Amino acid sequence: MSDPTLLLDLIDFRSFSNLWYWIALCVIWSSASHWVLGVPHDMVSRAKRHGGQAQEDLELLVRINTDRMLFHSREYGPWLVGIATFILAMLLTLAALYDSEFALALLLIMAPLFVLFYLSLRAALLIEGGEGRGEALFRRLFLTRLMVQGLGMVSIFVAAMVGMYVNLTHFIPQ
Structure with missing residues (x-):
């Protein structure tokens, strides 16, 4: 009546040959570079360009997000590091x-x-330490965004190289 392998055929665990893996990878890094510390890049650009209320809104949002991030890291930090280490090791x-x-x-x-x-987290600590206003905040957000974009490019490049290697080794007869 129903073939049990049909479900496994529909859910392909060969990730590197799956288009959805690459779409998800690009969306993750695109979002990560757009939302630095939970603040959208267009809000940073507008605050830098216009100042005034836009800059106050940016500073408030950054303070709220960094305070929240630092609270969670101080409260649950060892647990989060342990869980993350376990997941990566697994x-x-x-x-x-x-x-x-x-x-x-x-x-x-x-x-x-x-x-x-x-x-x-490092950027949040620096912002808490005095880079939470004016030009120092713009510089910190810019540098953090630049590092996130660099990390994203390296991540996508490494995933592409590993993916090509895995795909090629699946097609080479042994």
Whole structure:
């Protein structure tokens, strides 16, 4: 009546040959570079261009987001680091020892996101330490966005190289 392999055929765990993996990867990094510290880039541009109320709104939103991020990191930091380390170790083990392409694909998405979290936390600490107003805030948001874009480009490049290698090794007869 129903073939049990049909479901597995519909859910393809060969991630690197799946268009949705690449779309998701690009959307993740596009969003990450647009929303630095939870603030959209167009809001930063408008505040820098017009000043006044737009700049006050930006400073308030950055303060709210950084305070929230720092509260959670101080309150739950060790737990978050432990859970993140466990997840990364699990994915690395599944990818390396058990040859799981799905785990490797998730690892190539999640590992750079943990680096992104570190960059955001570092920027939040610097903003809390005195870079939360005026030109210093614009500079910090610009530098953080630049680092996020660089990390995204490296992440996509590494994922593409690994994906090509995995796809090529699946088609080479052994």
